Amino acid sequence: MADHHAQTPVGAGLPMLPSLRWDEPPEGPVLVLLDQTRLPVEEAELVCTDVPALVAAIRTLAVRGAPLLGIAGAYGVALAAARGFDVEDAAEQLARARPTAVNLGYGVRRARDAHRAACARGSGPAVAAAAALDEARKLHAEDAEASTRMAGFGLALLDELLPGGGHRILTHCNTGALVSGGEGTAFAVALSAHRAGRLRRLWVDETRPLLQGARLTAYEAARNGMAYTLLTDNAAGSLLAAGEVDAVLIGADRIAADGSVANKVGSYPLAVLAKYHHVPFVVVAPTTTIDLATRDGASIEVEQRPGHEVTELMAPQVVVAGVEAGGGMPVAPLGTQAYNPAFDITPPELVTAIVTERGALSPVTGDGIAELTVRSRRGSD
Numbered sequence: 463m464a465d466h467h468a469q470t471p472v473g474a475g476l477p478m479l480p481s482l483r484w485d486e487p488p489e490g491p492v493l494v495l496l497d498q499t500r501l502p503v504e505e506a507e508l509v510c511t512d513v514p515a516l517v518a519a520i521r522t523l524a525v526r527g528a529p530l531l532g533i534a535g536a537y538g539v540a541l542a543a544a545r546g547f548d549v550e551d552a553a554e555q556l557a558r559a560r561p562t563a564v565n566l567g568y569g570v571r572r573a574r575d576a577h578r579a580a581c582a583r584g585s586g587p588a589v590a591a592a593a594a595l596d597e598a599r600k601l602h603a604e605d606a607e608a609s610t611r612m613a614g615f616g617l618a619l620l621d622e623l624l625p626g627g628g629h630r631i632l633t634h635c636n637t638g639a640l641v642s643g644g645e646g647t648a649f650a651v652a653l654s655a656h657r658a659g660r661l662r663r664l665w666v667d668e669t670r671p672l673l674q675g676a677r678l679t680a681y682e683a684a685r686n687g688m689a690y691t692l693l694t695d696n697a698a699g700s701l702l703a704a705g706e707v708d709a710v711l712i713g714a715d716r717i718a719a720d721g722s723v724a725n726k727v728g729s730y731p732l733a734v735l736a737k738y739h740h741v742p743f744v745v746v747a748p749t750t751t752i753d754l755a756t757r758d759g760a761s762i763e764v765e766q767r768p769g770h771e772v773t774e775l776m777a778p779q780v781v782v783a784g785v786e787a788g789g790g791m792p793v794a795p796l797g798t799q800a801y802n803p804a805f806d807i808t809p810p811e812l813v814t815a816i817v818t819e820r821g822a823l824s825p826v827t828g829d830g831i832a833e834l835t836v837r838s839r840r841g842s843d
């Protein structure tokens with residue numbers, strides 16, 4: 463079950479609210495999400511008391527973005543355990559909620575494995591539930607730490623690639639605090655450039671299907687007092703041609719073993735444009751986004767989203783007889799078929815560098831990815 467709670471006004475300069483938090487009111491533990499479908503108009507909390515509510519929140523993008531999906535998945539397992547639901551079944555439902563971001567399955571597995579291990583040691587349900595929650599909290603904290611480190615490595619890389627300073631960065635989709643335990647991935651790099659006085663402009667793509675750039679990245683940029691301009695996704699080409707972009711920074715939902723990057727649809731055309739205009743194209747993602755089990759870009763499952771998200775304007779997600787339907791303002795003739803993939807795949811040869819919490823890889827090769835991930839698993843620098 464899910465319920466919407468208090469709303470607060472939105473304004474520039476206000477602190478960011480947590481995108482997700484665990485709470486334990488007298489009625490029982492809950493996972494509280496900042497409902498991203500309502501931003502920036504209102505800051506509404508969505509209180510999830512069970513896994514179906516969280517799965518619905520994930521599918522409708524109330525909670526979204528690769529690292530946060532992993533954290534939410536881990537807390538979802540903890541929620542199931544704490545409320546006495548079948549943890550294995552909950553883990554399966556959560557991991558299946560969206561297919562492309564590898565972090566979701568990763569987070570779910572971590573909490574589920576902690577729960578399993580506690581059960582195998584003979585712990586009772588309360589202790590096993592506490593083990594799952596501890597693991598979710600650990601993942602949350604690790605992601606915050608990774609975010610800080612990526613911001614540092616990313617800014618150092620930008621300074622190296624653009625020695626003139628005064629960075630004008632173009633970004634796609636939303637990759638800030640709203641998708642992370644910390645300040646995000648690509649956005650965190652732009653934010654650290656801003657704090658260092660080296661961000662001249664953040665160009666914010668509007669981003670389909672739910673205007674993640676206009677509604678979410680612009681919201682975060684305003685909150686942080688950054689110099690930003692919103693642009694239609696299709697305007698990026700002429701902006702690059704005019705020499706107004708120094709670097710493109712994006713996040714990732716899954717990075718295959720060969721260095722192919724799945725990210726929000728529109729990332730691949732940006733990479734092609736960046737290559738043509740000799741502008742660095744940098745991917746910022748924690749090592750939890752690297753999936754060595756997926757060989758190449760063609761093996762990544764790309765989520766297909768419902769057509770009404772683009773045939774209607776900001777269609778609220780309504781479930782009619784178990785089927786998601788629209789309810790927004792129509793912008794296409796009734797019955798129009800829409801092609802609405804959530805992601806696309808950028809091949810490694812178009813990527814200048816991948817920045818992780820372990821450092822930057824450049825140029826990207828399959829070997830480099832594997833080596834970085836092995837080092838990361840050993841916990842060494």
Ligand SMILES: CSC[C@@H](O)[C@@H](O)C(=O)COP(=O)(O)O
Nearest residue numbers: 526527528635637647713714726
């Ligand atoms: C750190 S965020 C990287 C990606 O998850 C982000 O760019 C993105 O594509 C999110 O897609 P979304 O469909 O909004 O979940």
